[in-house]
Amino acid sequence: MATGETNLGDVRLDGAGPLYDQIRRAIRDLILGGAWPPGTSVPPEHALMEQLGASRMTVHRALVQLAREGLITRRRRSGTIVASPPTTYAMLNILSIPEEVRKRGKSHSYRILSRRDGKATAEVAARFGLARSDQVCHLVTLHFSDGQPHVLEERVIHLASVPAAGGQDFGAVPPGDWLLQNSLWSQAEHAISAVAAEAPDAQRLAIPAGTPCLLIERRTWNQQDPVTAVRLLYPGAEHRFVGRFGPYGEV
Known part of the structure; x- marks a missing residue:
């Protein structure tokens, strides 16, 4: 009923x-x-x-x-x-990084390291599986937990799906949380890999190059329209993801 x-x-x-x-x-x-x-x-x-x-x-x-x-x-x-x-949606938890940090009893802060709006570069298109003609907002953000690097976030936002992102400076709310508040998604793809930190990323995370890391890659769509794609790089030894969920999400 x-x-x-x-x-x-x-x-x-x-x-x-x-x-x-x-x-x-x-x-x-x-x-x-x-x-x-x-x-x-x-x-x-x-x-x-x-x-x-x-x-x-x-x-x-x-x-x-x-x-x-x-x-x-x-x-x-x-x-x-x-x-x-569907029950499978319960496995697709779109994390708020500030909330993730606060749940550990620590203080969250972040810094936008770079931003570029416009057609995807060849490198970014290859990394995220984009067409070169796609208009995106490409951001690299470093999140901190009690002042220490927590996760390196690289994200593209499809401006055709979320045009309001083009006018945001993300100075008050980080990109991921802004999207949770200002965009719709109906499907998500989520993958976790073990990788070694390459030198540029290792420097940003203040870890030695080659340190084992967890790479979380996520894409979301609203029906057939892509919304965002993100790569989250966590120092592996410092992070363990545990979730308890029911048919409608986290409990």
Whole structure:
């Protein structure tokens, strides 16, 4: 059964593209943004038709697409509800580095070491699997724990997906936390590798070159659109990642 009711007034069209896709995006954004949590009743087709001035075929097409994307569950007799996230999502924990440091009882600070906005360079495109034509914000950030290097973060933000990033200096909030607050993501890819620190990175982390490190690589998408890709390099001997989680995330 549905655990909540929706407000038709929440469904706001942006005026861009076909009407069915505007409806799909409006409902998708309410779901991914948390306004319509799992179990919430989705307004029936006739109510959406009346509210949005759309035909039954247009509304039906939008809802069918949302069901294909796994965002809603359509049931003939009980109606349509926001779908529960797949169990595999519980393994994809998007970490806040400041929160990670604070949980260890230490003080977090950070420094933006470099930034470049525009087309990806050949080196950055190869490292992150980008097209050379991709417009990105490329940042290298060093995070500190009680004043000591904690993790080296290298990140690209796709400006086509998150144009507001181009106007941010990230002076008050680090890039990763800013994205958690200001962008939507629906899929993530997460990989952890053991690597030896190369000289430039080792110098930044104040460790000897060749020191074993943990490399966490993560990419996120909003539907088919890439949002960000990040490489997090942690000195291996000083870090151990432990998580306890339930079907909807960390507990």
